[in-house]
Amino acid sequence: MIGWLHKEEDGGKIYKAVTGGRVLYELWNRITGEDKLEVYRTAAISAIVDYIKKNPKASKEEITKVVEQQIIIFAARVESE
Template structure:
């Protein structure tokens, strides 16, 4: 779970509350840590690839509304193979 939004922390800091500066510092550190984790693990790229895979399957279904179950299975399999190859390449 992410910490409070930076806007809330900034508002507390600007209101000169006693914990405002500490809260802003903590939230900023947490956000930077989260971003670093996403970049180091490649999770942001994996999420992007997953979204592209789902969209490609949805697009196929939209363009081929009368496709057989076998055709759908083949397309889903193809998109999953592409997704897996992209993730392996990270």
């Protein structure tokens, strides 16, 4: 797509820059896996929040256990990548 944009005479400079930036951003995410990390992070936080909502009277120790479990799950997912 970048090659096509550079061949087109009427392609706007802003459009070229935005498209080029988007391609670089996607490449960076694929190389580093940042998008997967964000998904795993969001899943862990959501699980913790869900537990707290379902158990509003949970003790600090119970919440700490759930947080520790979610951290272990998060780390295992990251390690498996």
